[in-house]
Amino acid sequence: MILIDALYINNSGGKVLLDYLIEELEKTSKEIFYLLDERIQNENHSLKLKNKVTYLQASLFKRRKFYRENKNKFSAILCFGNLPPNIRTSAKVYTYFHQLLFLELPKEIPFISKKIYYIKTRVLNAFRKNTDYWIVQTDLVKEKLSKKYDIRENNILVMPFYPPFGMQINQNIRKEHQYIYVSNVTRHKNHLRLMDAFTKFYDQHKKGKLILTIPDHAADILNLINIKKDKGYPIENIGFIDRNALRKLYKESEYHIYPSLTESFGLGLVEAIENGCKVIGADLPYTYAVCKPSFVFNPLEVDSITEALSLSLQKNTINSESKVTNKIDTLISLLH
Structure with a gap:
């Protein structure tokens, strides 16, 4: 069974990508377990009967408890919210990293936000050895991630993905x-x-x-x-x-x-x-x-x-x- 851990994704561009990922995974024969943020619990994700979903509060404590109870349950894990698992598991782990604010902060960011992201970077650094590979969207992010967290570039895969808009529609007058x-x-x-x-x-x-x-x-x-x-x-x-x-x-x-x-x-x-x-x-x-x-x-x-x-x-x-x-x-x- 494969785990998709998207516990920290609930809005914006990350949510668009998560919805697309779930849609594409449900077209496959893979057996999937989804760990999702309780804030999107009321949204309709059409899952196959064999696939499972659990909604949790997006907290480090609840996430750690989940991994302790399921550390040997999955063959592969995709962490979709920048953060590797809280503990080392027996699975092959991929962490999809798509938040540049973990790498550098614009001067415009308020002081409180800077402190919050400083704490988040410390947490990420503490968990970074719990993933086998990182997946990023551009070579630019790959370079910055490797440098900041001392990660071998061979362990960082560049795989951008995004939902296409589907069938062509009549061209609007621009x-x-x-x-x-x-x-x-x-x-x-x-x-x-x-x-x-x-x-x-x-x-x-x-x-x-x-x-x-x-x-x-x-x-x-x-x-x-x-x-x-x-x-x-x-x-x-x-x-x-x-x-x-x-x-x-x-x-x-x-x-x-x-x-x-x-x-x-x-x-x-x-x-x-x-x-x-x-x-x-x-x-x-x-x-x-x-x-x-x-x-x-x-x-x-x-x-x-x-x-x-x-x-x-x-x-x-x-x-x-x-x-x-x-x-x-x-x-x-x-x-x-």
Whole structure:
């Protein structure tokens, strides 16, 4: 039996990948045991009768108890939340690492968050010998992970995967000068600078529309959006949307602007290019690890973001190109 330990995954890009992984695993004949976060217990995962699922509170104590009770039960384990098992088991263990904040913290991160991530890195370091292999999404993350935790590069596998959008749909009419930013709302996602830059851009050119996907709980940023809208700036928040609506949004938008200060992968970059969007990206290594963007900017400088937006008004700008391929089948083949 194979264990998929995704106890710390419950939202955002990690949840998108987890849902896709479960969907693909359920197409195989493998016998699977899923360990999932209780916060997603009400979601419908269509599992085969022979496969099992347990929902737990995402705590180190409960996870350790689970592994102590089941340490010799599984032939292979995929830990999908950056953290290897709390204890050494008899299984072949793979740990999927997709959180760059365990490797480096932007200066923008609040002091409390820095302390929390410092503790998390100490925990990860304590558990790192409980996994046989690490799986990452880019060579950039492989290099940083190897260096920070003194892990042999031969034990780090690069296997990006992401859910395709499925069957082609009729091409929407692409709206000129429509900019989107598909992202959650944590501090390093850099929404405030983006909105300041867009308002300066709009003051200069009276063109463009910015669409954001801010969740309902982010009251401060939602209030700022409303203030800017009341002043006549075309900034729209559509909140969380499903995959079908997201694809339609990509298809009708000209640019995906991505000012995040750090990413392990940047799923939105890959999805945007797959659906014909051009990328205006942060001039940071994570951007170049997954794509060749149409324009870049310094994400710490509002004027630089404004300048990139202004350059995008040119005619016949170059298309963006993806550098990654979906390796979900290779990943699944490891688990036996």
